Each structure stands twice: as C-alpha cells, then as structure tokens.
Amino acid sequence: MNDTLKIIAERFSCRKFTDQIPGEKELMAIAQAGIQAPSGMNRQHWHVIIVKDKSIIDEMDAEGMKILASMENKAMYERIMERGGKLFYNAPCMIVVAIKEAFPKGAELIDCGIAAQNIVLAASSLGVANMHCGFAGLAFAGSKGPEFKCRLKFPAGYECGMGILLGYAAETFPPHLPNQEKITIIG
Numbered sequence: 001m002n003d004t005l006k007i008i009a010e011r012f013s014c015r016k017f018t019d020q021i022p023g024e025k026e027l028m029a030i031a032q033a034g035i036q037a038p039s040g041m042n043r044q045h046w047h048v049i050i051v052k053d054k055s056i057i058d059e060m061d062a063e064g065m066k067i068l069a070s071m072e073n074k075a076m077y078e079r080i081m082e083r084g085g086k087l088f089y090n091a092p093c094m095i096v097v098a099i100k101e102a103f104p105k106g107a108e109l110i111d112c113g114i115a116a117q118n119i120v121l122a123a124s125s126l127g128v129a130n131m132h133c134g135f136a137g138l139a140f141a142g143s144k145g146p147e148f149k150c151r152l153k154f155p156a157g158y159e160c161g162m163g164i165l166l167g168y169a170a171e172t173f174p175p176h177l178p179n180q181e182k183i184t185i186i187g
C-alpha cells in the first residue's frame, strides 16, 4: 500500500481532542490542500476559513445545540447528548468551507465535499486529527447565523458548506470497516 492509500485507509473521525491547536504551518498546508481540490469548470466557489478562536467555536456549538434541541425530531439531539453534548466535541480548531451557489444549483456541494475530503486527508497525513462536521451548518441556520458569518468573515453571498474539526486526538478511533459488497466489477 502506498502512502496515499495508507492515509485514506487509516483516516478516522476523531471525537475526542486535546486542547492543542495545530501549528500555523500545518493549518496553512491543510487549507492549501482544500483550495487545491478540483471543481466543476474550475469555478472554485469556496472559501476556506480557519477558526482558531475557541470562544467562537464554543458559541457556534451552543447555538447549534440550541437549534438541534428545538427540532421536533429529537433523535439527533439525543445522539449528540449521549456523546457528551458538544456538536464540535471540544475541538480547539475548525475549518469552515463557505460556498457560493453554482450552476447547476447544487454543484457547489459536490465541489465543497471534494475540498473537505482534501482537507481531512491532508490533516491526517500531518498527524492532525479531524472530523467532517455536517452539523457545523446548524450554527448558521438560526438568528445568530448572520453574526457568525460576519465574525468569520464570510465573503458576500457565501453560505456554510461544511465544517471540519481539527486538533490532536486525545483518543484514537478505528475507521469504519469498508463494506466490500459496495464494489461491483463489470466485465
């Protein structure tokens, strides 16, 4: 297995972080990997925002939890409560990939997912623990959304596409077991 395949196979979603923030050099290399991603027609409708201010991360976490708690379906809220009650698992750092609507509508989500995966694989390659966090979008979904977008310096017309938690693992977790039945070979 080469280094790239090894990083892909060993990547895992970290849900327990130490307080240590990754260094500037690591964070810039990780962000660079995000904007190095391919995008349809090379539109690059993304903006990678590195958030190292834990107080903002905590405020966004609290706002997201408030919104999750107010939902009629309590399943997701209960799931997070069982995992410690923190949407962002106390990660000391996160990247928000902000995105702008593309044509055709929705294509920006595919670009965003590819950029986010570049980010987590780059982080893993540098020993920086990480987790894709779709719930990051909750922080921007309520009344405090515009304030967070302003504090995070979202460019005009951009929305939250994806959050990626970053830090160092206080505990490691095994990656999921790939289901081999999900591969079909024709011919």
Ligand SMILES: Cc1cc2nc3c(=O)[nH]c(=O)nc-3n(C[C@H](O)[C@H](O)[C@H](O)COP(=O)(O)O)c2cc1C
Binding pocket: 011, 012, 013, 014, 131, 132, 133, 134, 135, 136, 173, 174, 175, 176
């Ligand atoms: C688009 C996307 C959004 C995700 N959002 C969350 C999330 O909000 N909270 C969470 O705990 N895990 C989240 N995850 C992590 C998945 O639960 C995890 O990737 C999956 O369980 C497989 O485990 P592994 O990443 O350790 O292999 C997300 C993963 C992806 C790809």
